[in-house]
Structures are given as structure tokens and as C-alpha cells.
Amino acid sequence: MSDQVQEQVREFIGGRYPDAEISESDDIFQLGFINSLFAMELVLFIEKRFGITIPNDELRIDNFRTTRSMAELVERCSPAAVGAKA
Amino acid sequence: MTVSVTPLAERGPLAGTAVVRDRASARAFVDAHIIPYANDFERAGCIPQELLDRMSAAGLWAPFLPPDAGGAGMSMVTLGELHEEVGRGCSSVRSLLTVHTMLSWALQRWGTPEQRARWAVSLARGEILGAFCLTEPEAGSDAVGITTTAVSSGAGWCLRGTKKWITNGQRAGLFLVFARVGDGPAGSIAAFLVPRAAPGVSVRPIPDILGTRASMLAEVTFDDVRLDSDALLGPSGFAAGMVLTGTLDLGRYSVAAGCTGIIQGCLEACADYTTRRQVGGRPLRDLELIRAKVSDMVTDVRAARLLCAEAGRLKDAGEASTIIATWVAKYFASRAAARHAAEAVQVHGANGCGPDYPVARYYRDAKVMEIIEGSNEIQQVTIASEAYRESRP
Numbered sequence: 181m182s183d184q185v186q187e188q189v190r191e192f193i194g195g196r197y198p199d200a201e202i203s204e205s206d207d208i209f210q211l212g213f214i215n216s217l218f219a220m221e222l223v224l225f226i227e228k229r230f231g232i233t234i235p236n237d238e239l240r241i242d243n244f245r246t247t248r249s250m251a252e253l254v255e256r257c258s259p260a261a262v263g264a265k266a
Numbered sequence: 267m268t269v270s271v272t273p274l275a276e277r278g279p280l281a282g283t284a285v286v287r288d289r290a291s292a293r294a295f296v297d298a299h300i301i302p303y304a305n306d307f308e309r310a311g312c313i314p315q316e317l318l319d320r321m322s323a324a325g326l327w328a329p330f331l332p333p334d335a336g337g338a339g340m341s342m343v344t345l346g347e348l349h350e351e352v353g354r355g356c357s358s359v360r361s362l363l364t365v366h367t368m369l370s371w372a373l374q375r376w377g378t379p380e381q382r383a384r385w386a387v388s389l390a391r392g393e394i395l396g397a398f399c400l401t402e403p404e405a406g407s408d409a410v411g412i413t414t415t416a417v418s419s420g421a422g423w424c425l426r427g428t429k430k431w432i433t434n435g436q437r438a439g440l441f442l443v444f445a446r447v448g449d450g451p452a453g454s455i456a457a458f459l460v461p462r463a464a465p466g467v468s469v470r471p472i473p474d475i476l477g478t479r480a481s482m483l484a485e486v487t488f489d490d491v492r493l494d495s496d497a498l499l500g501p502s503g504f505a506a507g508m509v510l511t512g513t514l515d516l517g518r519y520s521v522a523a524g525c526t527g528i529i530q531g532c533l534e535a536c537a538d539y540t541t542r543r544q545v546g547g548r549p550l551r552d553l554e555l556i557r558a559k560v561s562d563m564v565t566d567v568r569a570a571r572l573l574c575a576e577a578g579r580l581k582d583a584g585e586a587s588t589i590i591a592t593w594v595a596k597y598f599a600s601r602a603a604a605r606h607a608a609e610a611v612q613v614h615g616a617n618g619c620g621p622d623y624p625v626a627r628y629y630r631d632a633k634v635m636e637i638i639e640g641s642n643e644i645q646q647v648t649i650a651s652e653a654y655r656e657s658r659p
Binding site for chain 1: 376378500501504505507508510511512515583584585586587588589648654
């Protein structure tokens with residue numbers, strides 16, 4: 181699951197920025213191309229592709245730094261995880 | 267949050283006002299209550315309270331909100347159609363809808379349950395009107411250049427600064443204000459919900475503007491306005507930029523739809539005028555040069571409408587590509603509106619320069635559309651990046 185999420189996020193970023201080559205631990209904010217427009221697109225993509233809603237308190241920069249942290253975010257916000265928490 | 271909402275259309279002096287839920291009912295509303303009076307609105311420099319109340323009765327203010335928040339759960343595609351129809355009638359009225367929509371959407375998307383419980387139903391009913399406060403005397407397209415500050419103060423915030431060119435600033439009861447919350451660069455902007463009644467808020471009307479002359483523009487000053495901690499809307503830090511991006515995206519969508527309405531208005535005005543106006547014993551519409559202008563209007567209004575519908579469809583589907591699709595729709599529609607409004611004045615000749623026809627108003631309003639919610643030049647810079655993306659739709 182985590183690997184699949186990371187791969188799809190990488191594909192999405194690569195579609196927007198073809199020259200970007202990122203590993204699971206690369207900080208995408210250090211790559212210099214992230215702006216608020218792309219950040220919004222990224223959030224919309226993650227919510228749509230993985231069928232989750234990201235609550236305000238999860239919209240922290242650290243959750244979007246790497247594909248790994250985004251995969252962990254998806255895991256936490258998945259319906260099963262949210263249901264178990266409730 | 268569950269509320270019981272009695273439609274305003276069922277009570278009071280506006281009883282009988284049909285609720286607007288689709289393009290056809292919006293068109294009927296605009297034909298009856300806006301188009302006959304739009305030039306008067308412009309001359310008066312304001313929208314009469316009676317129309318604002320009637321829009322409440324028709325459920326026009328925020329129908330996209332969910333039913334339990336007082337809305338109708340309307341899709342973005344349908345919302346765009348409504349804004350197009352209102353834009354066909356009067357861009358000033360449409361601009362009030364735009365900023366109210368921006369605030370209401372931001373509240374629904376980013377607000378806490380408590381914030382939504384406090385404001386959503388009143389916004390849906392139009393009992394409180396919203397305004398969007400980003401632009402400042404020295405910061406327009408350069409949004410990160412704003413100097414209004416919100417400083418943490420005790421359990422809340424202290425807001426200080428001046429916003430300019432605020433649509434419906436004269437009448438709005440709730441402002442969505444963007445302010446700098448730290449000394450750092452971009453990510454330190456945050457959004458706040460500020461009631462007009464808060465001590466320290468002052469409003470100065472801006473009269474005699476080029477277009478949307480009835481949009482009740484104002485300069486709004488926040489002089490050490492004390493706000494509770496729950497005035498902060500949405501996340502702070504890096505994600506706060508998304509509140510601004512998302513809100514502007516919806517505003518851009520509404521403006522694009524409104525521009526489509528301007529083109530449709532130009533088309534209808536020209537078709538009507540050139541049918542009745544005679545030249546050399548023949549109706550003006552028989553002239554080939556006139557028909558060329560009208561055919562371009564027919565073509566462009568359909569193209570603009572399709573671009574808006576596509577942007578709306580992508581919003582309804584939650585697709586990330588809606589943001590660029592909306593930029594494209596607004597860019598195309600605003601340029602086409604300005605071009606066709608100029609041609610509509612030309613077709614009407616001297617009559618087009620006077621107050622007896624709508625086209626002079628369309629002309630003034632269309633120019634404004636090339637500047638607001640992202641100037642043409644900002645749009646070009648942004649849209650060009652799409653050409654260099656690997657995966658294209």
C-alpha cells in the first residue's frame with residue numbers, strides 16, 4: 181500500500197515537473213519548484229486518488245515533504261484508520 | 267450540524283419569488299429582476315436592498331453549501347451556469363455573488379465545525395454578505411507583498427492594515443481578510459474571518475470606478491482590531507497559502523462564468539438591435555460585416571461556456587487539474603468578453619455610447635474582468651507552464 185501510494189505521488193509530481201527525480205526521502209520543498217498552486221494541486225490529487233479528506237490539523241508541511249511522509253499521511257487518513265480511531 | 271431552514275421565498279413581502287436551482291430558473295430571475303434595472307444600478311452606484319433580499323429569497327447566495335448548512339448542495343457546474351446568467355444581466359450583481367461565494371466556500375472547506383455553525387446558514391440565506399479582502403493599496407497581483415499584519419495577542423489576534431478595491435465592502439457584514447502573521451516570506455500569510463461590526467473596522471466607499479460601478483467597492487481599514495482565536499480560518503503555516511489559492515480559484519471560476527454571461531449579453535443585445543435598426547431600408551443584420559461580428563460572438567460564447575463547464579466538472583470530480591482549467595477558462599472568457607463588448611458598442615454606433623442600451627456598461631465591466639482575479643498577464647505566465655508539463659489531458 182505504502183509503496184503504491186509513493187509511486188502514484190511520484191508519478192503525479194513527475195507529470196507536473198518532468199525533470200524532478202525524487203526518492204522516497206527527498207524533501208520536495210528543497211527542490212525549489214513548490215508553490216501554493218502546486219501545493220493545492222497536490223492536496224486535491226491525494227484526496228481524490230486515495231479517497232480521503234485531509235483535516236486541517238494534518239495540513240502541515242512535514243506531512244508533504246517526502247513521498248514517504250505523504251504515504252504515511254494517506255495511511256492515517258484512510259477510512260479504515262479514521263474509523264478505528266473513532 | 268443540522269438546521270431547519272425555512273426558505274425565505276415562503277415568507278415576507280418577497281413570497282412568490284421562485285427559487286433558483288438551474289440555468290432556466292436563473293435566466294427567468296435575471297430577466298425579471300436584474301436586466302430591466304441594471305443601468306439604473308450602475309448610475310446609482312449600488313445594488314438596492316430589495317434585490318439583495320430577493321436574491322436571498324431565490325436562494326442565490328450560496329446554493330453550493332450542503333443542505334444542513336442552509337444550501338442546496340448544488341454542483342459547481344450548475345453554480346457556474348447561475349453565475350453566467352447573473353453576469354449576463356449585471357456584472358456588479360455577479361461580482362457580489364463572486365466574493366460571497368469565495369468566503370462561503372472557504373468557510374465550508376477550511377472552517378471548523380464551530381465556525382461553520384456560527385456563519386454558514388446566515389451566509390446561505392444572504393442574511394450576512396461576505397467580502398474578500400486581499401488587495402492593498404500597494405499590493406495587487408503581488409499577493410505575497412501584502413503588509414496587513416495579524417499579531418498574536420493574548421488568546422487571539424490583533425489585526426492592522428488597509429485593504430483596497432474590496433467588492434461589496436460597503437455592504438458586507440463579514441470579511442475574509444488575508445494578513446501576514448510572521449516576518450518570513452510566502453508561507454506566513456493566514457486568513458481571518460472579521461465581522462464588520464468589530465471595533466476598529468472602518469469602511470470608505472470608492473466611487474466613480476471604470477466598471478462594475480454598482481459593486482459597492484470600498485477601502486476597508488483594520489485599526490488594531492481585536493479578534494478571538496477562532497477568527498483564524500484554516501491551517502496556518504505552509505498550508506495557509508492553499509486557503510488563498512483555493513479561494514481565488516473559485517473566484518476565478520465565477521468571474522469566468524460572468525464573462526461568458528457578458529458575451530451572451532453582447533450577442534443578445536446585438537441580435538436585437540441589428541434586427542430593428544434600419545440602414546438604407548434594410549435591417550442592419552443584413553450587412554455582412556455585422557454578421558461577421560455576431561458569428562464571432564456566437565462562436566466564442568460557446569467556447570467560453572464549454573471551458574467553464576469543464577472547469578466546473580473537474581471541481582465536482584475533485585480533480586487537481588481544475589485549477590489550471592479554471593485559469594484557462596477565465597483567460598479565454600475575459601479576453602473574449604472585452605473584445606466582444608467593444609464590438610457590441612461598435613455595432614450600436616452612437617447608441618452604444620449612451621445610457622439607453624446595455625452595451626456601454628458591458629464594455630466598462632469587461633475591461634475590469636481582464637484585471638481582477640489574476641490579470642491577463644499573470645494568467646499568461648501561469649498558463650504557459652502547462653505547455654511544459656509531461657502529462658496533459
